[in-house]
Amino acid sequence: MSMEEKTYPDRTSFAVEFEGKKYEGEYFVENGILTVSSDWGTTSTQAGPNPHSIARMVLREFLEGAKRRGVLIRASFGRQ
Secondary structure, three states, X not given: OOOOOOOOOOOEEEEEEEXXXXXXXXXXXXXXXXXXXXXXXXXXXXXXXXXXXXXXXXXXXXXXXXXXXXXXXXXXXXXX
């Protein structure tokens, strides 16, 4: 009985600037589905022709939601 090795998609780290600070996220694409993860959420959507741009947009949406909830201050990095 042979065991197949499980492969995982490569993750791409990226950052966006939001209100003067940098915030990190990561994404991967598998079978045409883009999954974006950060300290503020994880979601999946169609990858489209430019997954990096979509990932940046999704992270900004996460950050806007975190700001509305008052939890944006945690886990930021970069200039103050």
